[in-house]
Amino acid sequence: MLRAVPRTTKPTPKTAKTAKRTKASPAQSTVAREDYLECILQLIQSKGLARAVDIATTLDIAQPSVTAMTQRLAAEGLLTYEKYRGITLTTEGEKLASAIIQRHQILTRLLRHFGLDEATIYRDVEGMEHHISRKTLNAFDALTAELDHSPALVARLRAAML
Amino acid sequence: MLRAVPRTTKPTPKTAKTAKRTKASPAQSTVAREDYLECILQLIQSKGLARAVDIATTLDIAQPSVTAMTQRLAAEGLLTYEKYRGITLTTEGEKLASAIIQRHQILTRLLRHFGLDEATIYRDVEGMEHHISRKTLNAFDALTAELDHSPALVARLRAAML
DNA sequence: CAAGAAAGTTAGACGCAACTAAAATCTATC
DNA sequence: GATAGATTTTAGTTGCGTCTAACTTTCTTG
Numbered sequence: 001m002l003r004a005v006p007r008t009t010k011p012t013p014k015t016a017k018t019a020k021r022t023k024a025s026p027a028q029s030t031v032a033r034e035d036y037l038e039c040i041l042q043l044i045q046s047k048g049l050a051r052a053v054d055i056a057t058t059l060d061i062a063q064p065s066v067t068a069m070t071q072r073l074a075a076e077g078l079l080t081y082e083k084y085r086g087i088t089l090t091t092e093g094e095k096l097a098s099a100i101i102q103r104h105q106i107l108t109r110l111l112r113h114f115g116l117d118e119a120t121i122y123r124d125v126e127g128m129e130h131h132i133s134r135k136t137l138n139a140f141d142a143l144t145a146e147l148d149h150s151p152a153l154v155a156r157l158r159a160a161m162l
Numbered sequence: 163m164l165r166a167v168p169r170t171t172k173p174t175p176k177t178a179k180t181a182k183r184t185k186a187s188p189a190q191s192t193v194a195r196e197d198y199l200e201c202i203l204q205l206i207q208s209k210g211l212a213r214a215v216d217i218a219t220t221l222d223i224a225q226p227s228v229t230a231m232t233q234r235l236a237a238e239g240l241l242t243y244e245k246y247r248g249i250t251l252t253t254e255g256e257k258l259a260s261a262i263i264q265r266h267q268i269l270t271r272l273l274r275h276f277g278l279d280e281a282t283i284y285r286d287v288e289g290m291e292h293h294i295s296r297k298t299l300n301a302f303d304a305l306t307a308e309l310d311h312s313p314a315l316v317a318r319l320r321a322a323m324l
Numbered sequence: 325c326a327a328g329a330a331a332g333t334t335a336g337a338c339g340c341a342a343c344t345a346a347a348a349t350c351t352a353t354c
Numbered sequence: 355g356a357t358a359g360a361t362t363t364t365a366g367t368t369g370c371g372t373c374t375a376a377c378t379t380t381c382t383t384g
Binding site: 192194223224226227230231234245246247 | 340341342343344345348349350
Binding site: 213214215225226228229230233245246 | 360361362363364365
């Protein structure tokens with residue numbers, strides 16, 4: 001049984017937060033959106049076009065979900081889309097997608113220095129990539145450059161990880 | 163107008179995926195869950211108890227949301243909870259929360275080496291922490307140790323970031 | 325060029341995690 | 355010990371991103 005606790009802990013300093021929650025602005029860049037854009041640009045680059053089937057397979061989601069998201073992205077001006085026809089990224093969408101892919105690569109290059117298995121690298125990058133600021137990304141990029149030409153450092157690192 | 167595209171791109175090698183989507187297992191550790199656990203343990207450590215008001219303030223969410231999540235976490239055996247009384251972490255919940263906090267600290271220590279503003283560090287850590295494997299975390303930890311006693315390396319890094 | 329197969333879409337539903345408004349309970353104080 | 359104020363919970367919605375089933379359109383192939 002838990003005993004009730006006196007409420008006299010302190011007047012609860014409400015210092016922490018001010019912003020009252022950003023009521024879902026229209027074209028907010030969410031995780032799923034970024035995954036779709038990344039996938040779409042990659043398909044276009046590798047196959048010349050991005051089909052719903054392939055997007056669904058790559059992202060491991062059902063096809064109707066692709067249609068739904070495609071329509072959202074179109075409404076937000078990130079891609080052009082015509083029923084039963086094809087998908088094209090707008091200039092804005094392509095710029096965004098490129099940035100996403102670049103971010104993905106920066107992260108991947110960094111993690112590769114640690115001698116992790118590719119599956120782990122992939123999962124972690126997939127997870128982290130949507131939450132990294134440009135500033136931190138720059139730091140990771142610089143770090144990767146250092147590791148690139150410091151085999152000794154990399155060796156020490158890997159040794160310390162065991 | 164978009165022209166339809168011939169479907170002869172290739173038989174679409176379905177190599178990518180096999181697992182058919184893990185239908186939401188009962189006690190899956192999601193981002194929100196981890197945020198709550200982290201917050202609860204920190205409140206307990208700093209104030210001696212975790213009240214719903216404080217959790218709500220800290221996480222910047224409404225109080226009813228705290229109640230809802232508290233009940234879920236209780237149902238999953240991560241905490242003990244009695245209506246209108248208090249919250250206690252179970253052994254399992256506390257272990258999990260500790261790991262989450264440790265992960266948070268490892269990430270924070272790494273990012274601090276890059277000379278970023280605290281707000282950026284905090285946001286990025288908050289974002290990334292839920293998506294990093296133990297393996298990568300170990301690497302980050304080793305990396306931090308290296309940076310700790312290599313001011314020259316840190317200096318080169320920061321210079322490269324400008 | 326007419327099936328049949330493949331791809332895409334619509335419709336309807338669900339789970340998560342949040343919200344507001346209103347009710348219930350607890351604490352403190354007179 | 356009653357009651358005002360703080361805290362917590364219930365009830366009812368919402369939006370996102372997913373799903374399945376069923377339907378439509380497009381492509382391929384004999």
